[in-house]
Amino acid sequence: MILEKIIYGNVTGFDLLETVVFLIIAILIARVVVIYLRRSLKDRMSRDIMEIVIKVIYYTIIVIAVLFVLRRLGIELSGLLVAGGIIGIVIGFATQSIVGNLVSGLFLMIERPIKIGDQVNIDGTSGFVEDIHTVSTIIRTYEGLYVRIPNEKVFTNKITNYVVNTARRFEYVVGIRYSDDADEAIEIIKDLIEEHPIALKSPSATVFVDNLGNNAVNIIVRIWAPPTEWYDLKMEMLWNIKKGLEENGIEIAFPQRTVWFANELHK
Amino acid sequence: MKESGIFGLHDVPLRIVYEGISFSIEKDRGGLLYKRKCMDEEVENIFLSSNSKVLINPIEPLNMPKELTPYLLIEFEKSIFIEPMTNKKIFITFPVEIGIFVHGKKEYQIIDVLTLAKQKFTLYGSIKNGVICKYWKSGVYSTMPDINPIYEGGIELSMRNTTMRWVEVTKAVFNAYGMKIYYSDDMVSMNANMKILSKKIAEIGFVGSRLEKGMKRSLELYISRKIPMIATKFLMEEGI
Numbered sequence: 001m002i003l004e005k006i007i008y009g010n011v012t013g014f015d016l017l018e019t020v021v022f023l024i025i026a027i028l029i030a031r032v033v034v035i036y037l038r039r040s041l042k043d044r045m046s047r048d049i050m051e052i053v054i055k056v057i058y059y060t061i062i063v064i065a066v067l068f069v070l071r072r073l074g075i076e077l078s079g080l081l082v083a084g085g086i087i088g089i090v091i092g093f094a095t096q097s098i099v100g101n102l103v104s105g106l107f108l109m110i111e112r113p114i115k116i117g118d119q120v121n122i123d124g125t126s127g128f129v130e131d132i133h134t135v136s137t138i139i140r141t142y143e144g145l146y147v148r149i150p151n152e153k154v155f156t157n158k159i160t161n162y163v164v165n166t167a168r169r170f171e172y173v174v175g176i177r178y179s180d181d182a183d184e185a186i187e188i189i190k191d192l193i194e195e196h197p198i199a200l201k202s203p204s205a206t207v208f209v210d211n212l213g214n215n216a217v218n219i220i221v222r223i224w225a226p227p228t229e230w231y232d233l234k235m236e237m238l239w240n241i242k243k244g245l246e247e248n249g250i251e252i253a254f255p256q257r258t259v260w261f262a263n264e265l266h267k
Numbered sequence: 268m269k270e271s272g273i274f275g276l277h278d279v280p281l282r283i284v285y286e287g288i289s290f291s292i293e294k295d296r297g298g299l300l301y302k303r304k305c306m307d308e309e310v311e312n313i314f315l316s317s318n319s320k321v322l323i324n325p326i327e328p329l330n331m332p333k334e335l336t337p338y339l340l341i342e343f344e345k346s347i348f349i350e351p352m353t354n355k356k357i358f359i360t361f362p363v364e365i366g367i368f369v370h371g372k373k374e375y376q377i378i379d380v381l382t383l384a385k386q387k388f389t390l391y392g393s394i395k396n397g398v399i400c401k402y403w404k405s406g407v408y409s410t411m412p413d414i415n416p417i418y419e420g421g422i423e424l425s426m427r428n429t430t431m432r433w434v435e436v437t438k439a440v441f442n443a444y445g446m447k448i449y450y451s452d453d454m455v456s457m458n459a460n461m462k463i464l465s466k467k468i469a470e471i472g473f474v475g476s477r478l479e480k481g482m483k484r485s486l487e488l489y490i491s492r493k494i495p496m497i498a499t500k501f502l503m504e505e506g507i
Binding site: 166194197201203 | 332335336386387388390392393394395396397398399402
């Protein structure tokens, strides 16, 4: 029977079939463990740490299964390493860019300038880090596009991580009329910032007259917010300030020019 | 102290109107219809449950207006100076958030969180190494202050200065994963320890003990999510 036929050494076709079945079972077990872990850890730890834990456990199960299978097939690991070394050199030359990406991926995982879930800009691509694989990093742009960036490019390009620090500042320039009271405007703006829960108490917001412009007294408003919330707050606060000022009789100035005539106009 | 009477296990139908909070839970087409009005915000939900019990109790004050952090920073209105190698006890207040749970098949499910307390966030520490915290400003008292349990709870804070110097304390940061909240009709309380390790470092943890007999333990949200690797204490390393 074909399964009893010796393939090499003492290994029969049946042994090979058994090995394949064993590996499939190991992969299935690893996947079930991953699904279970993903469900149970989802609410309990941040996504980036969860993904690392899951990947470590998944690959540990697979590696243990492969090592077990190799021993069953009578393959010595020392011999495999020698053969692997030679093959590795050949493959290395043939797949330089892949190896470069792989090494860059390892350095990214060690240095960790970005984490899964972070909002970043890598070489002009802005969005959320969806996943960091060994050879590539996946970005979901703010427009919802899937962008795969090779890790070598990620590693060698400028990375801007918008959320790595605990707080982020944004600012507005609010121009009010010269006839309005700037002190009152500053107080109104400070009160509005104090009322908003997401605008951080510390570092405190700064509101001051920055310059006397051509058409307006320009007030600078600088507000600190948690990095995940700053954009929503930025959109909300500007309109709050505009409404708050207008409710108190202070208006946003618009460009205007006073024209004086040398001679009185005739009616 | 004011008696709220809203905390505890209630039967459905339930209608509560109290201090700016108004909500009702009624049986409706085989389920429960929940309606709530609090601080100009209205919520209406349907829960497919045949159960008729609703639990209302104070929960960790870190869910409103949105859950951004598990840390609560309480700034003291006046600085406290504590002498070397002593234990002192103070009372401070914290904002109360009210959790409404529906009970079904031996499981409690949170259906709403509401609060009448002021909401504000702050940063503890530096922009690089600090943490975002829910912010609250509290007076410092030698006994439990007279507070309305719908708005505020009280923390009995045992402070231990283990250093050989006088230490100034202006704030305390608490970790929600360790909070143990107790309540009665007239009080919401927690019991915490602050171990001062140096002029700028202190460790804060909670103690599971009632301030008064008869107080009930709250069903907290963070405790149920806790896994062994998450710390329950907070180490204030960026100044006290």
